Amino acid sequence: xxxxxxxxxxxxxxxxxxxxxxxxxxxxxxxxxxxxxxxxxxxxxxxxxxxxxxxxxxxxxxxxxxxxxxxxxxxxxxxxxxxxxxxxxxxxxxxxxxxxxxxxxxxxxxxxxxxxxxxxxxxxxxxxxxxxxxxxxxxxxxxxxxxxxxxxxxxxxxxxxxxxxxxxxxxxxxxxxxxxxxxxxxxxxxxxxxxxxxxxxxxxxxxxxxxxxxxxxxxxxxxxxxxxxxxxxxxxxx
Amino acid sequence: xxxxxxxxxxxxxxxxxxxxxxxxxxxxxxxxxxxxxxxxxxxxxxxxxxxxxxxxxxxxxxxxxxxxxxxxxxxxxxxxxxxxxxxxxxxxxxxxxxxxxxxxxxxxxxxxxxxxxxxxxxxxxxxxxxxxxxxxxxxxxxxxxxxxxxxxxxxxxxxxxxxxxxxxxxxxxxxxxxxxxxxxxxxxxxxxxxxxxxxxxxxxxxxxxxxxxxxxxxxxxxxxxxxxxxxxxxxxxxxxxxxxxxxxxxxxxxxxxxxxxxxxxxxxxxxxxxxxxxxxxxxxxxxxxxxxxxxxxxxxxxxxxxxxxxxxxxxxxxxxxx
Numbered sequence: 001x002x003x004x005x006x007x008x009x010x011x012x013x014x015x016x017x018x019x020x021x022x023x024x025x026x027x028x029x030x031x032x033x034x035x036x037x038x039x040x041x042x043x044x045x046x047x048x049x050x051x052x053x054x055x056x057x058x059x060x061x062x063x064x065x066x067x068x069x070x071x072x073x074x075x076x077x078x079x080x081x082x083x084x085x086x087x088x089x090x091x092x093x094x095x096x097x098x099x100x101x102x103x104x105x106x107x108x109x110x111x112x113x114x115x116x117x118x119x120x121x122x123x124x125x126x127x128x129x130x131x132x133x134x135x136x137x138x139x140x141x142x143x144x145x146x147x148x149x150x151x152x153x154x155x156x157x158x159x160x161x162x163x164x165x166x167x168x169x170x171x172x173x174x175x176x177x178x179x180x181x182x183x184x185x186x187x188x189x190x191x192x193x194x195x196x197x198x199x200x201x202x203x204x205x206x207x208x209x210x211x212x213x214x215x216x217x218x219x220x221x222x223x224x225x226x227x228x229x230x231x232x233x234x235x236x237x238x
Numbered sequence: 239x240x241x242x243x244x245x246x247x248x249x250x251x252x253x254x255x256x257x258x259x260x261x262x263x264x265x266x267x268x269x270x271x272x273x274x275x276x277x278x279x280x281x282x283x284x285x286x287x288x289x290x291x292x293x294x295x296x297x298x299x300x301x302x303x304x305x306x307x308x309x310x311x312x313x314x315x316x317x318x319x320x321x322x323x324x325x326x327x328x329x330x331x332x333x334x335x336x337x338x339x340x341x342x343x344x345x346x347x348x349x350x351x352x353x354x355x356x357x358x359x360x361x362x363x364x365x366x367x368x369x370x371x372x373x374x375x376x377x378x379x380x381x382x383x384x385x386x387x388x389x390x391x392x393x394x395x396x397x398x399x400x401x402x403x404x405x406x407x408x409x410x411x412x413x414x415x416x417x418x419x420x421x422x423x424x425x426x427x428x429x430x431x432x433x434x435x436x437x438x439x440x441x442x443x444x445x446x447x448x449x450x451x452x453x454x455x456x457x458x459x460x461x462x463x464x465x466x467x468x469x470x471x472x473x474x475x476x477x478x479x480x481x482x483x484x485x486x487x488x489x490x491x492x493x494x495x496x497x498x499x500x501x502x503x504x505x506x507x508x509x510x511x512x513x514x515x516x517x518x519x520x521x522x523x524x525x526x527x528x529x530x531x532x533x534x535x536x537x538x539x540x541x542x543x544x545x546x547x548x549x550x551x552x553x554x555x556x557x558x559x560x
Contacts, residue, residue: 014468024410025302054296057419061282064416064419066242072248072249072372073371081322083382086332119340131518159536166505167506188471198367206498211545215544232445
């Protein structure tokens with residue numbers, strides 16, 4: 001049971017907002033020491049256990065180097081950003097002509113999910129897209145329809161703009177074969193003696209991606225209905 | 239034939255260049271930290287095979303220490319916002335094309351290496367996707383260089399700009415995969431799995447029960463830690479592999495792929511995932527941005543819960559091919 005202390009270290013470390021790399025290393029050493037501990041263990045035995053845990057960690061770190069090769073792609077992405085890639089995406093999004101909040105967010109959701117599935121996770125994000133573009137566009141669509149917005153609905157629309165970005169990203173990116181989460185799974189399975197190709201993993205992210213699209217499309221449709229119910233003026237409703 | 243060993247040399251050289259450029263960047267007050275961090279990572283890629291297990295462990299420990307002390311952000315030379323807008327107007331949607339070369343080559347290269355004889359002689363089929371990804375990125379850079387004609391050093395400067403923005407988080411997935419290995423050696427998964435089967439009778443007999451336990455466990459553990467990557471090695475070693483895969487015949491690739499996505503449903507519901515759920519609440523100036531269930535999280539929960547159920551159903555009906 002003592003080896004579960006390592007999980008406790010992970011949970012505690014993340015709750016305390018310690019540097020996650022430090023948390024991981026501390027959890028590994030705790031686990032290794034806990035596995036070696038017996039009431040008779042002396043300092044020398046525990047020191048040897050710490051070294052062998054560090055060696056096991058080092059071996060795994062070296063075997064899993066490919067998880068970090070994804071950053072090489074930044075050479076290409078950075079070069080294109082320098083030439084205005086994100087600005088081009090902004091121009092594309094801002095040309096969307098949609099009459100309702102739900103449709104503005106839906107178009108952004110679809111573009112974001114498709115781009116993430118092709119590995120272009122940087123074509124979006126809260127500081128780059130949501131705050132300067134998507135949230136104002138969604139608010140603008142509501143204002144054009146219903147006039148000045150009450151605070152409650154204004155903040156609801158903004159929250160939905162952020163949610164669309166997150167959900168589209170999470171359930172799009174795993175379709176790309178070389179995203180960190182896919183390579184983490186590959187690495188983990190390899191430790192357990194199971195060899196899988198990234199492509200085998202990423203195709204099984206597609207059903208969930210479709211489910212996310214279906215569920216969130218329904219939610220955005222419901223959002224439009226709610227805004228209409230709450231904001232439409234009484235005379236317009238008659 | 240191109241193997242993963244060649245790719246490691248190329249990627250190692252890339253990190254080494256970032257490290258040296260970081261050391262030369264006087265605008266970064268912590269440039270020594272950045273130099274050491276990317277330099278250690280470059281060493282891992284270039285010489286990891288010769289360092290021995292303990293040497294690699296000490297290298298990882300060094301990365302942790304430098305990251306804990308703190309990295310800075312450099313200011314590499316780049317274009318101004320006006321220049322970018324102008325370039326975006328001038329070049330149009332063609333700008334997306336070099337970016338799309340990367341997934342196209344990654345996919346095409348994988349298929350060629352696996353399906354053709356000449357492809358298998360060119361690219362090591364056992365690591366085809368990873369090799370093709372790096373080839374795709376290289377081709378993309380070459381095309382962009384020929385088309386855009388920036389200074390020769392520009393790709394390295396731009397990559398360093400983005401890499402500094404990611405910071406130490408760049409190696410978190412690799413570190414978590416390594417933690418999973420230590421957990422495996424120490425038998426953590428078996429212990430947690432024993433706890434699960436004690437409290438959930440029938441876990442080793444019922445596919446439905448095991449799938450529900452794994453997916454809900456992934457989501458809950460992610461909510462506590464704020465990170466599905468951290469929850470994955472623990473829950474998969476505890477429930478995913480021993481019960482869903484080994485005892486009940488689930489396909490490991492499908493179980494793990496969908497299990498990770500069940501974890502992502504948890505990410506949508508937790509203030510611990512600050513980057514995704516707290517940062518936008520601040521950026522959008524939501525009045526409840528300090529509360530545990532801020533507007534962003536409340537907007538996400540009604541999608542996250544049905545999607546978690548969808549993942550459970552998908553795993554139950556897709557992950558058991560026989």
